[in-house]
Amino acid sequence: MVISQQIREFRKSSSWIRKMFESGIELKRKYGVDKVCDFSLGNPDLMPPDEFQYFLEEESRKTGPFLHGYMPNAGYVETREAVAESLRKEIGVDFTRDDVVMTCGAAGAMNVVLKSILNPGESVVILSPYFVEYKFYVLNHNGKIVVSETDERFLPDIADLESRIDGNTRAVIMNTPNNPTGRAYDEAILKQVGELLREKSKKYGKPIFLISDEPYRKIVFSDSKYFAPVKFYENTVIVTSFSKDLSIPGERIGYIAVNPVMENKEELIDACIFCNRILGFINAPALMQRVIRNVIEFSVDVEVYEKRRNLLFESLKDMGYDIVKPEGTFYMFPRSPIDDDVEFSKVLREELVLVTPGVGFGRAGYFRISFCVDEKVIKKSLERFERAIRKIR
Amino acid sequence: MVISQQIREFRKSSSWIRKMFESGIELKRKYGVDKVCDFSLGNPDLMPPDEFQYFLEEESRKTGPFLHGYMPNAGYVETREAVAESLRKEIGVDFTRDDVVMTCGAAGAMNVVLKSILNPGESVVILSPYFVEYKFYVLNHNGKIVVSETDERFLPDIADLESRIDGNTRAVIMNTPNNPTGRAYDEAILKQVGELLREKSKKYGKPIFLISDEPYRKIVFSDSKYFAPVKFYENTVIVTSFSKDLSIPGERIGYIAVNPVMENKEELIDACIFCNRILGFINAPALMQRVIRNVIEFSVDVEVYEKRRNLLFESLKDMGYDIVKPEGTFYMFPRSPIDDDVEFSKVLREELVLVTPGVGFGRAGYFRISFCVDEKVIKKSLERFERAIRKIR
Incomplete structure (x- = not known):
């Protein structure tokens, strides 16, 4: 034992x-x-990308006290500002740096968000086929997994999803573009998901969060188009990383971004910063935070x-x-x-x-x-x- | 809500x-x-230290596929070997690389170990005055905090410690040199702690782990001497980081090292590697792993x-x-x-x-x-x- x-x-x-x-x-x-x-x-x-290499070398050459030291648990202000700016440009949603918490990758971000919101036994809906680690992440924080099957084309089945949500539901995890299917959800389906969650939140008198796991956001092919879930539902929390668009998954750098129009968002953001600390992440790696703020638009x-x-x-x-x-x-x-x-x-x-x-x-x-x-x-x-x-x- | x-x-x-x-x-x-x-x-x-700066620049200049990619969740073999070697030299205990798991700092390491060993409601003894984050770390993984007061000189009070341990005890967290007191525990007290935990483990028919939190191990003054808890008790797990001896706390790099003589250590190490993954740390930051293996003996x-x-x-x-x-x-x-x-x-x-x-x-x-x-x-x-x-x- x-x-x-x-x-x-x-x-x-x-x-x-x-x-x-x-x-x-x-x-x-x-x-x-x-x-x-x-x-x-x-x-x-x-x-x-070459730009990553360039700024990695540049930032590594810098010397001075505290350059590799602790910073506020949410991350460097400049990095959070760069992330917010990139989201404003890329997605067209009015994020500010105060909506952003830098994390140790998307997996770290996901654990921080789940820890922040889950009461024991509350359920989190995941869409099958799913990234298997979601199960562990939810169980880590005493949540319950509820699976909703996507349809034959691997898009959310709204009727099935609806049947999985009840008064015990705390969040739905969505991943577009999707691992393992490669599907990028279209506008129509995101709209339906948003409407469903809005209606259910109202019905149960509490926000049902949409946790949008977006590490593949920039890896969308020319014959398709990316739609951002956050545009379709106010209680959306983005968790993502630079692992795939910069090919640096070993460096553990990502972020949480809370929809700026979410009600009481300050409380959630404060909880995420706190949980980033108490789960032992403390802060996203310092040097990588300094690097990525220069290359955030590259991939x-x-x-x-x-x-x-x-x-x-x-x-x-x-x-x-x-x-x-x-x-x-x-x-x-x-x-x-x-x-x-x-x-x-x-x-x-x-x-x-x-x-x-x-x-x-x-x-x-x-x-x-x-x-x-x-x-x-x-x-x-x-x-x-x-x-x-x-x-x- | x-x-x-x-x-x-x-x-x-x-x-x-x-x-x-x-x-x-x-x-x-x-x-x-x-x-x-x-x-x-x-x-x-x-x-x-200058050596850190030198190797940071050197490692940053290297290019090639997967240099910033995922590696095994335990960390690079070369880094774990370097850590094991440094422990052999510094502490004189026969660690191998298989006893070492690289982590996102000591806080990450502590959470990984607690997640690996704690069943719901099992208790962890911490010594007061304590690093306040221990409380959160134990509660994160559904453990129960039990406090043992140290004596007037801030050394473990063996009688009090004994009274805090029962069949529900899973681990004792110890921190020498100590935050907040600066005390470095002497040989005699570590021996007594080891004997007590050995006896209690025997009594309750299960290992009571000593989690030795050692980020200040190298910061011991010339009129004192450091004694390593791992030498005095077989069920010791070291959690530590390079945050203080290299002044790089923002980079989140540390490790777990399991006493090589611990019974069934393979099961614990396997669990730690797994929990490093499912808690969302995945692996210690790649670049820093490559840097620190070159500068592990500096401070x-x-x-x-x-x-x-x-x-x-x-x-x-x-x-x-x-x-x-x-x-x-x-x-x-x-x-x-x-x-x-x-x-x-x-x-x-x-x-x-x-x-x-x-x-x-x-x-x-x-x-x-x-x-x-x-x-x-x-x-x-x-x-x-x-x-x-x-x-x-």
Whole structure:
């Protein structure tokens, strides 16, 4: 009884993912890294933009007392101002620096927001297929997970969502563009979600928060358009990071931005700053805060991801895979040609192709391809994907 | 009801600290920053060592894919190896890299360890006067706080500590050198603590962990000696950071190190790596991990802090203040010349001297002086401290 019961159960229930991960490592060891096409990881392979590199070196050269010291728990005023300004320009919502709290990535931001708002046993609705970590984040703060299935096109099913919300609901987590599906929600659906949550908040006499997880906001392809959830619902809290648009996920830098028109927003922001402190984050890393305020409008070359999406999507479709076309991110979520997605992942693994079964995202019968890999890897994988689908037909 | 009940209560109960903090800001605004002697903050004022600056610039210049990307949640192998090696040299305990998990500072480390081990309602013993954040950290993970008073010299009172431990006890948090008292525990007391916890673990048939919070380990003065708690008790988990020895608290880099001789340590380490992930830390900031592995044996010039301690300690003692001589850190914890430490802090504030009342550390009747301020500030403050003690006598 060295560790807590909860953590022990978590570890047991996720042991199949670990086994899969380990068998992938084993595969690479056996056949060589170059032989294996690994589409299972979400670690952006593009280099950070040159501007990031430039300002990283510039900020690193600066010396003086307190340059690496504590700052207010919300972050540097200048960085929060830069974030607010970028949101004003990008989204067209009138954020000020006081609406922004700098965090250790989006995962840190999400935990801070949940800690700030959740009373024990209150529920948080997540949309399936979902980023599996949401479950842990909600449970960390004694919340209850309620799952709403999205429709066949992976868009929120308003009727289902409505049926999941009751007097015990504290928040809905939404993620557009979406991991694992790559869908970017359109204006119409966001409007409906906003209306539903507004109505339910009124009915239950308390705000039901929309926590909008937006790390892929800038990774939207040219044939699609990004709509910001915050424009459609007053009780929206943005949690996001620079991990994907600057390719710096290891640096743990992101932020919370509270809709400036939210009622009593000061209380929520104060709570987030406080929880940033007591959860042990204290503040977002100092140097990265100084760097990103200079490069906030830059991002990696999204065209690279788009080209990969085109190649993969068109090729797999031609082979007979059933796929909803991703509009952003570096993921796609094809239907498994056989019902059992874990089984089909094994078929792919025999071809030295690693993917993640949909059951890991709460949607069996699908699998996730993460295409933050070189185009060469994608090209190499194509005949393997083809053999796999032929094999089971 | 925008935020949770718990957070609302936390905010209410700590509002007096905020008011004090704000009145300090007000004071500086009114009289000028230079006129106020601020001993209330724990933000190290010394510059990071030159070696840190050198390797920061060197590591920042490096370019390549994944240099700022995700790495295993435990941290870079090379960094963990460097930490293990430094512990072997410094403490003489046979740590390997597998015993080390890199974290977002000591506060992150502490939350990760508590999340890993605490079942709901289990208690954690903290020693008063204590670092007030411990309370939040334990409550974050549904633990219960039990306070054991240290003795008149601020050393653990073994009889009292024994009386606080029962079948519900999961861990004891210890902090040497100590914030707020500056005491560095000697060999004899650590031995007694180790024996007590060993006996209690045996009695209750489960490990009672000693969580050793060691961010001031390298800030020990020349007339004293540091003893490492991990050498005296097998179920010791070190949580610490580079915040104080490298003067980089804003960068959020620290680690967990589990005693290599602990039984079933693999399970605890695995849980810590997992909790580092699910609490939203994910991993310690990448660049800082790459920097600190080069400078792990360096530290700020401790002599500067020692000189300040000497000046303050000798001067205040001569004025009639009753102080236990600090052996490390940059804190001292004099007895308030009147019983009411909040009242005496106000007397000092009238002299434009800011300190923190002992009640904020769970020990009324004392106050904390944080001397991470320039010697000039200390010199300027002396006649003010003298006037204050005369005023109330």
